[in-house]
Amino acid sequence: MKRVKVSNNVIRRLPRYLRKLDELHENGTNRISSFELGQQLGLTPSQIRQDFSCFGEFGQQGYGYNVAVLREQIAGILGMDRGYKAILVGAGNIGHALMDNFSFAECGVQLVAAFDIKENLIGTVFKGVPILAESQMEEYLKTNDIAIAVLCVPKEVAVNVTKVLTGNGVEAIWNFTNIELTEPNSPIIVENVHFSDSLLSLSYFVSERMDEHTSQNTKTGK
Amino acid sequence: MKRVKVSNNVIRRLPRYLRKLDELHENGTNRISSFELGQQLGLTPSQIRQDFSCFGEFGQQGYGYNVAVLREQIAGILGMDRGYKAILVGAGNIGHALMDNFSFAECGVQLVAAFDIKENLIGTVFKGVPILAESQMEEYLKTNDIAIAVLCVPKEVAVNVTKVLTGNGVEAIWNFTNIELTEPNSPIIVENVHFSDSLLSLSYFVSERMDEHTSQNTKTGK
DNA sequence: TAGATTGTTAATCGATTAACAATC
DNA sequence: TAGATTGTTAATCGATTAACAATC
Numbered sequence: 001m002k003r004v005k006v007s008n009n010v011i012r013r014l015p016r017y018l019r020k021l022d023e024l025h026e027n028g029t030n031r032i033s034s035f036e037l038g039q040q041l042g043l044t045p046s047q048i049r050q051d052f053s054c055f056g057e058f059g060q061q062g063y064g065y066n067v068a069v070l071r072e073q074i075a076g077i078l079g080m081d082r083g084y085k086a087i088l089v090g091a092g093n094i095g096h097a098l099m100d101n102f103s104f105a106e107c108g109v110q111l112v113a114a115f116d117i118k119e120n121l122i123g124t125v126f127k128g129v130p131i132l133a134e135s136q137m138e139e140y141l142k143t144n145d146i147a148i149a150v151l152c153v154p155k156e157v158a159v160n161v162t163k164v165l166t167g168n169g170v171e172a173i174w175n176f177t178n179i180e181l182t183e184p185n186s187p188i189i190v191e192n193v194h195f196s197d198s199l200l201s202l203s204y205f206v207s208e209r210m211d212e213h214t215s216q217n218t219k220t221g222k
Numbered sequence: 223m224k225r226v227k228v229s230n231n232v233i234r235r236l237p238r239y240l241r242k243l244d245e246l247h248e249n250g251t252n253r254i255s256s257f258e259l260g261q262q263l264g265l266t267p268s269q270i271r272q273d274f275s276c277f278g279e280f281g282q283q284g285y286g287y288n289v290a291v292l293r294e295q296i297a298g299i300l301g302m303d304r305g306y307k308a309i310l311v312g313a314g315n316i317g318h319a320l321m322d323n324f325s326f327a328e329c330g331v332q333l334v335a336a337f338d339i340k341e342n343l344i345g346t347v348f349k350g351v352p353i354l355a356e357s358q359m360e361e362y363l364k365t366n367d368i369a370i371a372v373l374c375v376p377k378e379v380a381v382n383v384t385k386v387l388t389g390n391g392v393e394a395i396w397n398f399t400n401i402e403l404t405e406p407n408s409p410i411i412v413e414n415v416h417f418s419d420s421l422l423s424l425s426y427f428v429s430e431r432m433d434e435h436t437s438q439n440t441k442t443g444k
Numbered sequence: 445t446a447g448a449t450t451g452t453t454a455a456t457c458g459a460t461t462a463a464c465a466a467t468c
Numbered sequence: 469t470a471g472a473t474t475g476t477t478a479a480t481c482g483a484t485t486a487a488c489a490a491t492c
Contacts, residue, residue: 007459011426015419019402033473042404045473046461053475061474062468078422079429097319098417107421147428172428174421180241182264189431191424193417195320197237199329199396200300202413204233206369206394207301209411229483255449267449268485275451283450284492449492456485463478468471 006054013051014074016041021071033064080108086148086174087140088114089161091121091131094176095152099126109148113140134161141168150174151181162188228276235273236296238263243293255286302330308370308396309362310336311383313343313353316398317374321348331370335362356383363390372396373403384410 020041024032034045041048052058052065058073059065075081086104088095091114104111115134116122122133132140140146141164149165151158151173158177165173172189175181182190242263246254256267263270274280280295281287297303308326310317313336326333337356338344344355354362362368363386371387373380373395380399387395394411397403404412 009459011423012419014426015416015422016402018422019400019419035473041402044461046463047459049473049475050460057475059474060468061466062472064473077426077429079425080422082425082429082432084425084428093323094319097316101315102417104421107418107425109421109425148424171431172424174424178241180238180263189424189427191420191427193415193420194237195324195415196329197234197241198413198415199326199331200237200240200302201233202370202394202396202411203301203304203306203329203331204236204299205411205413206306207299207304209393210304231483257449266485268487269483271449271451272484279451281450282492283490284448286449447492450490452488452490454485454487456483458483459481461478461480464476465474466476467474 004054010051010054013043014078017048017051018071018074018078021067021074024067025071029067031064031066032070034059037065075108078108083108083110084147085110085112085145086150087112087137087146088129088150088152089116089134089137089165090152090154091116091126092118093152095150096126098150098152098176099129111150112144112146115140138164138168141165141170145169147171148174150176152176155179226276232273232276235265236300239270239273240293240296240300243289243296246289247293251289253286253288254292256281259287297330300330305330305332306369307332307334307367308372309334309359309368310351310372310374311338311356311359311387312373312375313338313348314340315374317372318348320372320374320398321351333372334366334368337362360386360390363387363392367391369393370396372398374398377401 017037020037034048037043038045038048049059052070055077056073058070086109088099088111091099095114095116099111099114111129114126114129114131115137116131117134121131124131146169149170149172151161151165153161155177158179158181162173162181166186166188170188172191173181175190175192178194178196181192239259242259256270259265260267260270271281274292277299278295280292308331310321310333313321317336317338321333321336333351336348336351336353337359338353339356343353346353368391371392371394373383373387375383377399380401380403384395384403388408388410392410394413395403397412397414400416400418403414
């Protein structure tokens with residue numbers, strides 16, 4: 001596959017393309033043009049064609065894109081066909097909710113084990129995933145090829161757990177703790193899910209909206 | 223407050239500034255320069271000063287920024303002092319995990335009620351938040367001033383629930399369902415938390431890393 | 445005062461959009 | 469063939485970085 005340096009913005013749009021293509025496929029749509037796709041996603045056709053051209057030529061002049069083919073291409077670009085193995089660390093609360101609801105398999109990721117320190121969880125199997133003692137984690141990492149760790153531990157222990165993970169071959173951390181995990185020179189890949197950052201952004205947009213209304217009312221003397 | 227149109231990129235950095243300032247405050251740091259803040263966040267001092275200047279003048283030449291003052295300014299910009307009221311719709315799984323772990327109050331948001339259709343949940347109170355029947359929701363919205371809805375329902379019903387929300391004064395939706403909620407001409411504010419998009423991006427970066435290694439090994443004949 | 449550091453203007457860089465030849 | 473639509477090159481736009489006068 002073509003692998004030139006692709007901008008972050010492009011990469012963040014790829015999962016959206018995938019989701020839309022899945023939807024189109026379900027609807028029985030076989031082909032789509034960049035114009036129509038742009039309409040549905042709120043993007044310009046130019047941007048869509050530019051984005052795809054980072055990775056190859058997936059369309060056909062005068063026809064557009066075959067939905068199924070394009071879907072498979074993007075899935076491949078995202079690495080969904082690589083079967084990366086993941087472990088989850090911290091099976092309480094959000095960790096548990098992820099195991100319960102989130103389909104790792106739909107992203108092409110295999111969740112092979114979870115780790116916790118709570119005695120009542122250790123040794124149990126939840127939705128087919130064994131929950132093991134955190135003390136066993138290092139050994140487990142050494143004997144299994146784990147690419148991804150889902151980090152759901154309390155923030156106090158996050159840094160120490162991260163050291164064990166990165167020291168034992170884990171490539172990437174899906175970070176659900178509310179701390180900045182990225183160290184300046186670390187080669188580890190960190191993807192943050194910061195709920196509070198997300199809610200605060202939303203709060204900003206609400207405030208902006210409210211202030212607009214207020215100032216308009218002032219202007220019009222309401 | 224100064225309210226000029228500020229780019230999305232700037233807004234997304236504000237919660238990170240806030241988090242860092244909280245950390246500095248806890249450490250007992252009273253003042254910080256844009257240079258030092260940039261070092262700690264991996265940003266240029268220029269960018270930091272540009273970002274702040276969208277909202278006002280919070281620093282002092284020759285001195286830098288007072289941590290506590292800057293923190294309060296950013297909190298205000300984000301609307302944390304406005305006490306927005308929120309409801310949560312769908313109290314199972316991820317919704318329940320949010321109620322259990324996530325501190326709405328720390329973001330300055332009041333979670334005042336949750337709604338569900340499960341009989342065994344209705345009428346109970348969880349962490350001080352009453353869980354009501356979804357059939358009561360419309361009435362509740364009409365008699366309370368709810369700015370934000372946290373959407374955690376199954377995706378099949380998400381669109382219909384959204385109509386009820388937007389039709390009854392809700393300004394913004396914090397969307398935990400895995401569907402595209404934003405309609406072309408809708409004035410509703412939507413903040414998406416798409417777990418699968420996040421994991422797929424991570425999967426991309428892992429794949430990129432692996433391919434780099436492979437191609438290097440090929441070049442060096444390993 | 446001299447040194448430090450801001451806020452802001454100008455320069456650079458990168459991302460998006462427009463245009464169009466190629467071709468299905 | 470004629471019409472449609474791609475992939476790509478060029479133009480535009482916006483965001484980041486650099487520079488510097490103002491001033492604490």
